[in-house]
Amino acid sequence: MNLVITCIQLDIKFGDPTFNYQQVSHLVKDAVEKENPDVILLPELWTTGYDLTRLDEIADHEGLKSQQFISELAKEYNVNIVGGSIAKKNQDGVTNTMYVANRDGELVHEYSKLHIFKLMDEHHHLIAGKEKGLFELAGTKSAGVICYDIRFPEWIRSHTTRGAEILYVVAEWPLARLYHWRTLLLSRAIENQCYVIACNRSGSDPNNVFAGHSMIIDPWGEILAEADENSGFISASLDLQKVKEVRKQIPIFEDRLPEFYD
Numbered sequence: 306m307n308l309v310i311t312c313i314q315l316d317i318k319f320g321d322p323t324f325n326y327q328q329v330s331h332l333v334k335d336a337v338e339k340e341n342p343d344v345i346l347l348p349e350l351w352t353t354g355y356d357l358t359r360l361d362e363i364a365d366h367e368g369l370k371s372q373q374f375i376s377e378l379a380k381e382y383n384v385n386i387v388g389g390s391i392a393k394k395n396q397d398g399v400t401n402t403m404y405v406a407n408r409d410g411e412l413v414h415e416y417s418k419l420h421i422f423k424l425m426d427e428h429h430h431l432i433a434g435k436e437k438g439l440f441e442l443a444g445t446k447s448a449g450v451i452c453y454d455i456r457f458p459e460w461i462r463s464h465t466t467r468g469a470e471i472l473y474v475v476a477e478w479p480l481a482r483l484y485h486w487r488t489l490l491l492s493r494a495i496e497n498q499c500y501v502i503a504c505n506r507s508g509s510d511p512n513n514v515f516a517g518h519s520m521i522i523d524p525w526g527e528i529l530a531e532a533d534e535n536s537g538f539i540s541a542s543l544d545l546q547k548v549k550e551v552r553k554q555i556p557i558f559e560d561r562l563p564e565f566y567d
């Protein structure tokens with residue numbers, strides 16, 4: 306089975322959800338017309354950016370608006386959407402939450418970032434999620450991964466041992482650590498023998514310049530598409546048979562010895 310995937314690498318307007326919903330709505334339409342994808346991926350916290358001190362005011366209450374927005378777009382354009390992540394507010398606090406909708410506009414998964422990134426002050430404003438990132442989309446077992454999560458190979462592995470063949474990574478990764486971004490993504494693809502689809506943002510905010518360099522990597526570690534630092538789309542066609550071939554050629558999932566790993 307082949308799947309065409311498009312990452313929308315965009316510049317997020319700091320603290321302005323109204324503007325950002327509108328721009329994403331236009332970009333999804335444009336991506337569907339130009340790239341005809343099966344799946345679209347958005348970056349991390351695309352409604353608010355990292356305007357963390359104003360989350361009380363601008364986070365989405367129970368994530369209701371974002372759920373509806375992503376579901377309606379998916380249905381209108383008949384495309385699966387891995388909706389990056391948004392700031393979701395509930396009575397316990399604010400989570401950094403991904404919504405996934407299928408072509409029929411049905412919400413198939415919700416995942417909130419597990420690992421809180423202190424270097425960007427997340428521990429003062431965000432709380433960690435409680436669920437795994439596993440879901441099935443376009444007939445393929447997949448997992449959602451949010452930014453700093455890619456530094457935790459054991460977390461990612463707990464998804465690929467449960468069958469994930471595609472990792473959807475969404476991020477606001479700073480340019481200062483571009484080398485880490487590229488190296489970690491390539492490593493997660495090679496060590497898990499899976500596709501890695503990674504959508505970062507472009508542009509800057511008052512605290513950071515972001516790296517862009519969204520990437521689509523195959524299970525052998527070949528880069529199928531990579532953006533530069535500017536806004537735009539990257540797309541690639543994934544051949545899911547390749548996951549099985551690579552896992553057969555070097556059978557790391559059979560050769561693991563987890564009883565020695567603690």
Ligand SMILES: O=C(O)CCC(=O)C(=O)O
Nearest residue numbers: 422452453477478479482
């Ligand atoms: O791990 C890093 O260097 C960047 C992580 C990050 O920017 C985030 O989790 O938002």
